[in-house]
Amino acid sequence: xxxxxxxxxxxxxxxxxxxxxxxxxxxxxxxxxxxxxxxxxxxxxxxxxxxxxxxxxxxxxxxxxxxxxxxxxxxxxxxxxxxxxxxxxxxxxxxxxxxxxxxxxxxxxxxxxxxxxxxxxxxxxxxxxxxxxxxxxxxxxxxxxxxxxxxxxxxxxxxxxxxxxxxxxxxxxxxxxxxxxxxxxxxxxxxxxxxxxxxxxxxxxxxxxxxxxxxxxxxxxxxxxxxxxxxxxxxxxxxxxxxxxxxxxxxxxxxxxxxxxxxxxxxxxxxxxxxxxxxxxxxxxxxxxxxxxxxxxxxxxxxxxxxxxxxxxxxxxxxxxxxxxxxxxxxxxxxxxx
Numbered sequence: 001x002x003x004x005x006x007x008x009x010x011x012x013x014x015x016x017x018x019x020x021x022x023x024x025x026x027x028x029x030x031x032x033x034x035x036x037x038x039x040x041x042x043x044x045x046x047x048x049x050x051x052x053x054x055x056x057x058x059x060x061x062x063x064x065x066x067x068x069x070x071x072x073x074x075x076x077x078x079x080x081x082x083x084x085x086x087x088x089x090x091x092x093x094x095x096x097x098x099x100x101x102x103x104x105x106x107x108x109x110x111x112x113x114x115x116x117x118x119x120x121x122x123x124x125x126x127x128x129x130x131x132x133x134x135x136x137x138x139x140x141x142x143x144x145x146x147x148x149x150x151x152x153x154x155x156x157x158x159x160x161x162x163x164x165x166x167x168x169x170x171x172x173x174x175x176x177x178x179x180x181x182x183x184x185x186x187x188x189x190x191x192x193x194x195x196x197x198x199x200x201x202x203x204x205x206x207x208x209x210x211x212x213x214x215x216x217x218x219x220x221x222x223x224x225x226x227x228x229x230x231x232x233x234x235x236x237x238x239x240x241x242x243x244x245x246x247x248x249x250x251x252x253x254x255x256x257x258x259x260x261x262x263x264x265x266x267x268x269x270x271x272x273x274x275x276x277x278x279x280x281x282x283x284x285x286x287x288x289x290x291x292x293x294x295x296x297x298x299x300x301x302x303x304x305x306x307x308x309x310x311x312x313x314x315x316x317x318x319x320x321x322x323x324x325x326x327x328x329x330x331x332x333x334x335x336x337x338x
Contacts, residue, residue: 002007008307009128009150014319015078016063017150018194018309021158022177022230029165031069043165044216047072052158057094059083059148061236062193063250064274066201067216073198075185077152077236077279080120080246083148086324088140095143098156108136123229154180183302186310186318188251189287191338194309196261197301204299211258211265219261226258241286256267256281293336304332311337 009017023029028040029047044067051074055062059082063075086094092105100106107187111127128136170193185191199219202208211219218332221232231237235330238257239249250257259281284294296304307328308318319327 008184010184010318011078012308012321013308014184014186015080015315016191017076017078017187018072018183018198019076019150019154019180020182021154021180023226024177025175026094029070029072029161030067046161046164047157048216048292050157054153054157055234057097057147058153059086060150062218062234063236064195064198064218066198066208068201068205068215073201075154075191075195075198076253078148078150080148081114081248083144086147088137091140091144093146094134094147102139103142104132104136105139118268133173136306148327150182152235182319184307184308184310186308186314189289189311190309190333191250192252192257192283192287193289193297193337194301195257196264196298199261200265200268200298204268211261219258222254226254252283253281256283260284264298267295287304287337289337293338297336304336305329 028038028043030040030044032039032041035163048065051062051065054060059079061077061079063077065072065074089109092101092109095101096105096109100185101109148219158176158180165175166172182193185194199211199214199217202214202217203211208214211217212223214220218232218235221235237249239247239253240251240253240255259284284291289297308315309316309329310333312327312330312334314328314335315327319325
């Protein structure tokens, strides 16, 4: 039985979530329809462009993504701290990049924009009365919450793609299955294994032979930027383990992660028998993940884990905070994340 969204997302426990959206019936997100010969490959760019644009609006970052023929995988980070630091003006400006807002917020932003070219002035009672300013503030608070809400993020992403696809196909109706699926990633082991699983989707599906040739994935972008000793500015950066106050970013070294994904990709191809190299980066040893288990996880993440993922103690905390009597995935997590 499907769980309500509020029971799947708990920012107290983790800001990281794995989201999956799948097309309904035989609808094509991308790929080629063998029966008609129609190619929908250009839609991959729609998804990537829309996804990375939304990271510039929402207080949500993308850690990993892959655009497959009939579904998408995205690992998201909810940046609550940044969201809380935004001013009312910034919240409204961001929201109006996506929606019209209200007549009052439109009037307020028009006033603010008109003043931007002049020396800063305070809003006078002749411009907006006290009741209007209070309404604007309350409206901004509603928008602020939505701008760090995964359901709103996925709604804006999927709805836009569905409209474009239906327009192109000259049809109406559902394009996506009922709801997107989400998994809470409760610790570093869950985050690392899920990101690798997402980044290696095209390799596992034989759509690409190596991570660097996996089009419309986060791993290809990271590799391209890494060649110039940079990181993509629209993806969550890797910050490593500083040993100091945590920085905003994926808590691993980028070099180690890229090497780990490359080695794993060479092993998981169904048409190639392989084994994990002994010269692995120290990520797996630091997280105490067995090498054989790592291959199982990165090939079958969504099959072996249903719901929140993490070690036993964080699963217990998640269940307590969500007031659940049962801990999801506890047997699989104990067996594979060790």
